[in-house]
Structures are given as structure tokens and as C-alpha cells.
Amino acid sequence: MIQGEATAKYVRTSAQKAGLVLDLIRGREVNKALALLQFSHKRVARDISKVLRSAVANAQQKEGFGGDVDRLVVSACYADQGPSMKRIRPAPMGRAFHVIKRTAHLTVHVTEKPQAAAAVAGSAAPRRRAPRARAAAKK
Numbered sequence: 001m002i003q004g005e006a007t008a009k010y011v012r013t014s015a016q017k018a019g020l021v022l023d024l025i026r027g028r029e030v031n032k033a034l035a036l037l038q039f040s041h042k043r044v045a046r047d048i049s050k051v052l053r054s055a056v057a058n059a060q061q062k063e064g065f066g067g068d069v070d071r072l073v074v075s076a077c078y079a080d081q082g083p084s085m086k087r088i089r090p091a092p093m094g095r096a097f098h099v100i101k102r103t104a105h106l107t108v109h110v111t112e113k114p115q116a117a118a119a120v121a122g123s124a125a126p127r128r129r130a131p132r133a134r135a136a137a138k139k
Contacts, residue, residue: 002066002112003075004059007105008051010082013044015104018079021045022106030056030072030110048077048106055108066112075111079104 011018021042025033030052037049056072059065082103089097 001114002059002062002064004055004057004062004072004110005107006051006054006058007107008047008054009105010103011044011047011106012101013047013104014102015079015081017042018044018048018104018106021048022077022079022108025052025074026077028074030069030074033074048108051106051108052077052110055110059110059112066115071113071115072110073113074108076109077107079106081105 021037021040021044024036024040025048028036033052034049037045037052052074056069059072060067060069082105084103085101087099087101089099091097
């Protein structure tokens with residue numbers, strides 16, 4: 001099973017804001033995730049899109065990759081908190097306000113879906129009878 005991973009460090013956003021966008025793409029196919037990120041109104045979606053494209057490129061470089069990007073799935077993605085920059089903003093009457101500029105480390109993992117397992121799982125599912133047919137079978 002082919003896996004790819006990419007990380008962007010020190011992205012100028014909070015981990016909480018990035019986590020909201022990452023929750024949207026977790027478990028989705030790569031093409032659908034990229035489409036979601038393209039039309040998202042969040043600013044961090046551009047950075048996450050770059051990381052996702054990098055993870056796909058890393059998976060393509062692995063030996064044994066089938067060449068079909070459509071089979072790649074976002075298996076895991078998370079945002080860790082990075083270092084915070086602390087600044088001071090002048091306030092009235094000689095006071096000072098503390099400003100905390102947060103950063104985040106974005107990580108995306110992509111995995112290739114096993115093709116054979118998906119075909120076997122689809123054919124092995126038992127078929128259910130309609131409710132009327134079951135009622136008639138009991139009589």
C-alpha cells in the first residue's frame with residue numbers, strides 16, 4: 001500500500017482554524033478534497049491545498065505506485081500548534097496590549113486504496129429481500 005506524507009511548518013494561522021478545514025477533507029478522495037479546498041472561503045485552505053498536492057507528489061515518487069491519482073485518499077490530516085510570536089501593542093495611558101501571533105504545523109497523509117479489496121468487498125455483501133417478500137415467505 002503506497003503512502004505519501006507532507007508537512008508545512010510555521011504556517012501563520014492558528015491550529016484551531018486550520019483544524020476546521022482539515023476536518024472537511026479527512027477521509028475523502030484527493031480530487032474531491034482539492035475541489036473542496038479550492039472553493040473554501042477560509043484563507044488557510046490555500047496552504048492546506050499546497051500540502052495536499054505535495055503529499056500526492058511524494059506518493060507518486062514511491063516505488064510501486066500504480067500511477068492512478070484517483071485511487072489516493074486523505075487518510076489522516078492534522079494541525080499541530082507551532083511557536084507563538086509575542087508582540088506588544090501600545091495602548092492608551094501608557095498601557096500595553098499583548099498580541100499573540102500563532103503558527104501551526106500542517107500535516108497531510110495520503111494512502112492508495114487497495115483495488116482488489118474494494119472489488120471483493122462489493123461482491124460479498126449479502127442482498128436483502130424486500131419487506132413484502134419476507135412477509136410472504138413467513139406465511
